[in-house]
Amino acid sequence: MFLYKDFMKVKHCDAFDYWGSGTKVTVSSDKPSPPKVSLLKEPRGTSQVLFCTAEDFLPKDISVKWTKNGQNVENVTAKAWDPKLNGRTYSTISLLEVSNTDWNSGAVYSCEVSHRQNLYIKKVSKGKRFLSFKISIQNANRFSVVTVNLKQPSPKEIFINKQAKLECVVAGQDREIIQKTQIRWEIVGPNQRNSTTEEIKSEGAIHKKTSTLTQSFSDWLTVEKVRCSAEGEHVSPVTEEIIVQKGDGKDPTVTLHILPDEFIVDKVTLICLVSSSVKQDFYIAWSENVGQNNGVYTDGVTFLPQKHDDHYRVTSLYTTTKKKWESKYTFVCNVWPAGRSDKINPTQVSNAGDFSNMTFSCILEAEDDYSSLWSATSFFIFLFIFSLSYNVIFSLHQVKCSDCAFL
Template structure:
C-alpha cells in the first residue's frame, strides 16, 4: 500500500489574544498532497504570511491512526533539535525568504503513513497557533447505478469515503467525454467526504453498443465505473491458431491473443496473461495496442514448443471478470500419417490464366493428431516461399481422424511448370527441421484417372463437412516430421 502524506494547511484554533497591528492578517499556504510508495522520499511544506516567525521555533509532530502524538523536532533560523527516533531519516529546514518550513523524509516506510503537524509558539502571546500539514489520504469508492425512467435512463455515480475533499468527475461514452450531467459537491460525513453525479440519457442513447463511464479523479489518480445496456462482456478474447507459414519459415511457434471490445479505454487498459502447461509465463512476449484491440504475442523455439500440451490466454480489465481462452496440443502417438493431394478435374477449371485452381491436402491417421500444413509453389527458385492454406480441425472418420488443408493457385501457374508441395509437420515429432512433403505438378497428367476417380468425391465430402463445421479451432503443433521426401504425381478425377 502507498504511504499518504499531505501538505494540506488548516487553522486548528484561533489565537486567543491578538495584539492589533502585530500579527496582521494571517494567511496560510500549502503544498499539494503527496502520495508516495515505500522507499521513496517525501517533502511537506507549510508557509505563513502576515506573521513574523523568523525568531520562532517551528515544531513538527506526527500522529498515526490510533496512536498518540510523536514529537519529531524543532527548527529555527540558527538552531535545530530532533527526537532520537527521527534523527536518521528526517530533516527540518526553513526558508526565511518565503517564511516557509519544510519536513523532508528519506526512505519512506509503512510506519511513516500518518498525520503530520506543524506548530509555533509566539513567546509574547500566551496562546498557541496550531497549523497542520496533514493527513492520511482516503481513495474514493465508486458505485454506478442505472435506473430506467419513463423517457430514458438515469445513471447515478455515488462517490464515497474520500479525503481530502478535492475531486473532479467526468462522464464518457465509448471513451469520449459527454456533458450535461448534474453534480452534488463533496459533503463531509464524519471523517471523510461523499459526492454524487447524475447523467440522464434518452432512450435512443441507451443502446447495446454504448458503454458509459463515470470517472472520478482524486489526488491525481482516476477511478472508473462503467455501465452498459448490453449483457455481454465488454471485452472479447480470441486465441489465434499458429501460422504454419511462420513455423516453416522461422522454425518458431508464435501465438497471438487478441482482446477486443466496444470501449477503447477498457480494451487498452486490459491486462493479458499467459499460462503454459498450467504455469504462468512472462518472457518472450510483446504487446501491441490498436484502436479497440490489444494484441499479445508469445514466441517459442522448436525445442520449447515440443514440451507444450496446454496453453491458456486470459484477460482482465477494471470491473470485468477474467475472460479465458484455452488451447490443447494433440501430439498423438507417433503414428505415421497418410498424405494425399487432390485437384479438381481439368474440365472444371476455367481456361483464362487467372482462373482459380483448388488443391486439397488430405492428412489421415489412426489417432487424434495435430498437424501444421504449409504450401509451397516451386518453379526452380533457390529457396521456398511458404503459404498458409485454409485449414480445418481434425475430424473423426470411420477409420481414424482426418485433417484437410486447401490451397488456391492460378491456372497460369498450374500449367506453367510449377510444382506444388503440401508440407506436413506433425506435433511433438522431435526438433529437426525436416518435413513430410508431397509434390504435385500440373504437367504430370497420366493414365491414372480411372484408378483414382473416386478420390475427388472423398476429398469433396471432407471439404463439405469441414466448411459447415461451426467450430474453427486449429489445434496447434510445431515439430516437423523427420521422414524422407516423397513425390506423387497429379491426380485428375472425373465427376
C-alpha cells in the same frame, strides 16, 4: 440436470435483540456484496435451456433481463425466481428456453444483471466465446461485446524460423476497454522460456489487441497445454486454451487434391489432406517451387482435426492463380507433426506432370471414399467462403449502423 431447488438452498441466520414486550430490533452490519453471475446451458429435447445465476449479492434488490442479438426478449419461455437468502447474502436464477432452430442460427443471447448501479453481462452463442462485463449503469450506452481468440501456432514460423508463435486476440468496438484489457499467458510443460509482445490495431469500427507469444521450437516440443486469459477492471476473466495433440509418433498419410474444373475461374484451390489413426495436430505450410528453386513457406487455411470413420483428418486449403497453375510451378504441402523434432517428406503436385523425387497421391482407391472426401471438403470450403463473405457484409453493416450490437 440443473435443479433450482438444489441450487437455492436457504440457510437462515437472523440475529434479533429484544427490549420489552412486543419490540423487535434487527441488527445488521453486512457490507454490500456484488453478484457472481454465471451463464450455463443445457440441451432439452428440441430446445436449449439457458440458466443465468446470480449468487452472493447484497442488498436484495436485483433485476435480470434477457436479450437476443441486442434486443430485449419478451417471451413466456423466460422464467425468474425471487432472490433467496443464503447465509448473509442472496441468490437468484433466471431461465430462458431457446429453440434449437434459434440456437443453431448463431444468435447471441445475453443475461444482463443490474445491481447497485452496476450492470453485469454474460453472453452465449453457439460456437462463440465472449468476455463478460461489469459496467456502471450510467455508462451502459458505451457497452461493447469483446471477443477473445487464441490462434494455433503459425506453421510458416515453425518451418522458417524453428519457433512457435501464437497470437491471443481480443477484439471489440470500444477502444478504451480494449486498451485496458490485460492478456496473460500460462504454459503447461517443463520448459517455459518465452517472450511476449503486444499491439493494438483498428480495422474500421473494430479494435484489436494482440498478444504474441514466441517460443523456440525445441521448447514447444515439450508443451502440453497453453492458456490465454483476458481480464480487466470491467471485464470478467475469460480463458482460451490449446491442448497439443501429439499423436503416436507414426507418419500420417498425406494426399493432395485440386477442385474440379467448374470451380476454376482465375483461381485454383489445392487441398492437402493429412490422415492419422489417432487425433493429432499437424502444422501445415505451403510453398510454390519453380524448377530447382524452392519457394518460401506460407500459411494456408488449416482446420482442426476431424473424426472420419476410423481415423482423423486435418484439411488445409491453399489458393493460387490459374496462371501459376498452368505454368511450371510445383505446389508443395509441407507437414510437421506436433511433438516431433523432424518434419515428414513433402507432398507436391504440378500441372506440368513432373513428379520426380516426391510423394504424391491424388487418386483414392475407393469411389465411396472419394465421394465422402469431396463431401467433407466441399463443406469446409463452403464454410470458409461463407465466413469471408459474412465478415465483409457484417463489417459494412457495422459502419452504417454504429448503434448495432457487435456479435
